[in-house]
Amino acid sequence: MITHRYLDLVCMIIGSLLLSFSGNIHATPLSQQDLIQQTAVSHIKQTLIQPDFGSINVTAAKLDSRLRFPVCSSQLQASTPGKQTLAGNVTVLVRCKSENWQLYVPVSVQQTLPQVIATTHLGRGALLSAANLKVAMVESRFQRGISFTEPQQIIGSKVKRTVKAGDVIQANDICLVCRNDSVLIRAGQSGLAIVTAGKALSDGAIGDEIRVQNSKSKRIIDGVITAVGEVTVKY
Numbered sequence: 001m002i003t004h005r006y007l008d009l010v011c012m013i014i015g016s017l018l019l020s021f022s023g024n025i026h027a028t029p030l031s032q033q034d035l036i037q038q039t040a041v042s043h044i045k046q047t048l049i050q051p052d053f054g055s056i057n058v059t060a061a062k063l064d065s066r067l068r069f070p071v072c073s074s075q076l077q078a079s080t081p082g083k084q085t086l087a088g089n090v091t092v093l094v095r096c097k098s099e100n101w102q103l104y105v106p107v108s109v110q111q112t113l114p115q116v117i118a119t120t121h122l123g124r125g126a127l128l129s130a131a132n133l134k135v136a137m138v139e140s141r142f143q144r145g146i147s148f149t150e151p152q153q154i155i156g157s158k159v160k161r162t163v164k165a166g167d168v169i170q171a172n173d174i175c176l177v178c179r180n181d182s183v184l185i186r187a188g189q190s191g192l193a194i195v196t197a198g199k200a201l202s203d204g205a206i207g208d209e210i211r212v213q214n215s216k217s218k219r220i221i222d223g224v225i226t227a228v229g230e231v232t233v234k235y
Contacts, residue, residue, distance in 0.1 A: 032071060033063045040092040040105040043078035048086055053149070054113040054137065060092075061106040069103070072096035087111060087141040112137040115168045116148040122163040128154050128174065138168055146171035156228035160203065175203035177210065177225050185212055185223060186232045198231070 037060035044058045077095045081104075084090055090109050095102040115138040122132060133151040147168050148154055157174040158181075177183055177200045185198040201211040204225045212231050213220050223231035 032069055033065075033067070035072075035076060036060075036063065036069075036094050036103060036105060039076040039078050039094050040107050043080070043092055044086060044090060044107055044109060047080065048109070048111070051111070051113055054111065054140075057110040059108050061108070063103075063105070067103070069096070069101050070099040072099050072101075074098035085141075087139075111140040113140055113143070114138075114149050115143065116151050116154065117168050118163045118165055120165050122159045124159055124161060126159040128157045128159065128169075130155060133169070143168060144170065154205075157205070171205065174205070176205045176208075176228055177231065178203050181229060183212060184230045185214060185221075186226070186230065188234070193232075200231070 040060045041058050045056070048056055048058075050056060074097055077097065079093050079095075080086070080090065081093050082091075087109055090107045092105045092107050093102060094105055114135050116133055117136045117138070118132060119134050120132050122128075126132070128151075130151055133155070135149070135151065147170055154169060154174060154176075157176045158178050159173060160175055160178065161173055163169065163173055179200055179202050181200045183198050183200050185196050186193045187196070188194055197215040198212045199215060201213060201220070204210040206225055206227075208225050209222055210225060210231065211220055212223050221233055223233040226232045
């Protein structure tokens with residue numbers, strides 16, 4: 001016959017085992033491989049400058065499970081060897097000085113930024129408007145040259161070369177004033193400006209200084225682009 005004392009003892013033993021098992025689950029530390037990956041990711045995140053707009057996603061590649069390293073008694077150190085661009089695929093060197101081992105860890109860096117793109121196919125001479133532009137998040141490694149973050153920066157510009165739907169609009173794709181365009185030449189200060197017709201002798205965007213020819217006098221002068229089809233000359 002099983003006594004109450006015996007049952008109480010069995011319950012105490014089982015309870016102790018369950019408590020010990022539960023404690024071990026919660027106290028399980030990160031594996032050495034997890035620490036290596038975490039160190040590589042943290043190094044890249046600390047090196048990169050967080051953009052005001054956009055996002056950065058950093059992930060370390062899964063390490064070979066057959067790799068075995070002594071547990072590092074000192075803090076793991078990380079560096080980026082060579083002259084690498086911190087975009088796309090990057091290699092991070094993780095070292096343990098106390099145990100004298102090191103490992104190269106592949107890391108993927110994805111940085112996205114807001115960019116103005118074309119919503120439809122744009123042929124040469126097309127005029128940019130709110131209807132054919134929008135802002136999209138684009139990976140920085142796919143960007144080349146000078147681009148734009150707001151449609152308002154380039155609305156009214158003309159397309160110099162074909163732009164496909166979904167392409168990022170680059171500064172060299174467009175001109176606010178294009179070569180051989182008819183332009184208005186404003187000469188003088190505000191309120192005292194003289195306006196005459198002219199011809200642009202080169203391409204340019206807002207704020208660019210270009211050469212224009214006065215249609216009446218044929219005189220060639222330098223002016224600053226102040227609007228679509230408009231150049232201002234200050235005396």
